[in-house]
Amino acid sequence: MQPLFLTDDSVHKIRSITEAAGLKKFAVAFWGQGAANQLGISKANGAECRILCDLFSGACNPKEMQGLLDLGCEIKTIDGLHSKIYCSHSQVVIGSSNASSNGLATSGKYFSGNVEANVLIEETSFLERVHRWFDEYWELPAARRVTSALVLEAKPIWLKNAAMHRQFAAGLLTQLRQQSKLIKAIKARVIFYTGEGGSTSAQNTFNKHGRIQYSDAEWRLLGNEIPYYEDWDGWNVQPGEVFLDFGCSKPKGRATFYGIWRVRKEPFIQVGKSKTHRIVLLDQLTDINGYRVTADDQREMERAIDLYMKADAKRWEADRHGDFVDKSFADFWRDLILPASSS
Template sequence: MFIDSNKYEAAVRELLSGKGKKYLAVAFWGKGAEALLSEYFNHEVKIICNLTSGGTNPEVIKHIRKNIPNIHDVRQLDNLHAKVLIGEDSAIIGSANLSSNGLCLEGSELQGWEEAGYRVSDPEQLKKISEWYSRMWNASSSISNEDIEASRQKWKQRRGLRPTNTTQTGRSFSLTSFSPKEMEDREIYIVIYREDISDEARLAYQNYERNLTKKSTLQKSNIPPIYEDWPQLPKSAQLIDIFYGKRGGISCHGVYTRIHEMKFKHKDGSKGHLCICRKDLQIMGLSFNTTEMASFAKALKPHIETIWGSPYAIGDTGKYISYANALRIVTNNPLQVR
C-alpha cells in the first residue's frame, strides 16, 4: 500500500502500536522521536541508526537509550541510509526519517517536505525484509558514551548548514530575512564593540601583514577587523561586525570569519591577543554589501541597547550574541541559549 506525506505519521504509529516486536533501521533521528517511541512502551524495539555522519541528533539517541524501557538495543551503522520499520505482520519502507532527516531538519522545519513510502504485508516479502535487517544488525555496532560525545560536533556542524524552506525573492540579506527558528543552531553571531583597537594591536597586525606579504600596510582602511584581547569569539563562525558608539550611533562594517590568531605585547609589557579575520560577501547565500550593511545597522539600532544588556550577549567590554537570540529580541520571541 502506497503511503503519502499526509498518511505517513499515522502509518508509523499504527505499526508501532501493533502487537509483537519492532525492528527499526532508520538512518537519522531528531526531536520528537523519543516521544513517539515512549508512547508504545509495551513492545520490545530494536534500533539501528546512523550516528556518525552528523544527520542524527545525539541527544535523542542518548535519551532513547537511557529513558525508554522497551528499547531492547540501539546500534549504529555508519553507511546506513535506509528508512525501514518492521512489525509483526507488516513493514514500512520509505523516505522519512524519525523527526529529522539527512538535511538536519527538526520539528516544524519538516513542514513542506514531501515524503512517501510503501507498506508491505506479503509474507514472502516480509521474510526478505527481515533477512536484510538481520544482515544490517550483524554489521552494526554498539553505541558508547564516547560515540555520543563524538557525534555532537558533527551534528552541530550539519545542523548549522541545513537548508531553509524560506523562499527569498531578493538577492540581499537583511536583519529579518529569516526567522529566529530558521537561524537556530547556525554559527552566525553579531559582534558588538564600543572601543577601537589599540595602536599596539594595529602595529602588531601591520608587522604580521608585512611579514606575510612583504608589503607595508599604511592606511587604516586596508586593515580588516582585528578583534583585540577577545580570544573567546566563536571560531568557524560568521561574525557580523557592529560598532556601537558612545552616543548611541551604530555602524556595520560587514561580516567576517576568523582565520588566524596571534599574540603581541602591549606597551606596559602585558600580553595581547588578536583575532584576525577575512571578509565574507554573503550571509546564508545572500549578498551583504555596503548597502545591506547600512540597512542592517539602521534596522538594528532600535534594539541595540536591549541586545547589549541581554544575559545572552557574552562579554564585558564587547559583546557577541547568536543571531537567533538577537532575532528573538528584535521579534519579541522567547530567548534561549545557543
C-alpha cells in the first residue's frame, strides 16, 4: 500500500492502530483532556500501549495522564520530545497531530481544532525502522518512567501554562513586552562571535573523548551541530549555564542565530597538555524555561546585534575569549533590544 495522506480522517486511522492486536507505541509529546477516549485507549487494551511524552512541557493534562496510567498504559517522559508517532505492528501514522483536543479534532464545515496533516505508512522496512527508533528512545537513561507521583510533580507546570494562555504560542520577546517582570526568569547569557570554526586539536579531542558522552539518539537530535565551545584562556562558564548563541561567518559580518545551548553537568575536557585549552560540552535546548525563541525573535535579536555593532567600530575588537558580545540576557534586553526597538 502506498503512503496515505491524512487530513480530516486522521483520528479514525489512529484509532485503528489502537484497536490492532499486540503492542502499540505512541511517541507523542502532548496529551490533552479526552485523548484516551478519542484514540480508543481503554481497560481492554491499555496494557498494550507504550507512550513516550514530554510530561514537563506544560502541555500534558495531568488528569489525562493519570487516566492513562489507570488504564494500564506504560508511560515514559523525555524532556524536549516533540514527535507525533502512532505505531502498531502493521501501521504507523506520523505527522503533526498531538494527542490533544486541537491535534485530534475532526472538521466538518468549520474547523474545530488545529489544521493537521499526517501520513499513514504500512511498508515493512519503514515500520521496522520506526520501531527501532522508538525502542532506542524508550531505553534512554533520560526517559523517566511516569508514575502518579511524577504526574503530581508536573501538575503545577501544566497549571501555570494553562493560566498563561498557551505559553508556547507567543515568542520570548513578545511575552517580555507584555510582562516585563519575566526578565528575571530568563537566566541566560547572550554571546556573539565570529563563527570561523574550532581548531583541529579541539575537534580531535571531541571525536576521541566527547562524542562518546552523547547517545546515538542525542547525536541524531543534534543533526549537523557541533555541541561544544572551545576555550583557550579560562572563560568563565559554569555547568548548567544557558547561552543564546549568535555568530557571523566572517569578520564584521551580519549576526546569525545558532541556537540555545546549555553547558553539561560534567562539561570540561582538556585539549592536549595545555592547562587552559579545553572544550566545553553542550546540550541543545528548544526553549528557555518554557519560553520559545521564535523565528521573529531570532530576526529581531539578529537585527539588534547588527545595529549595536554598527554603532561603534571598536565593538568589533573581540575580548580575550573571542567574543564581541557576552552579556546576561537582562543586559542584552536593556542595551540592545530596547534601543533597537525604538530605532
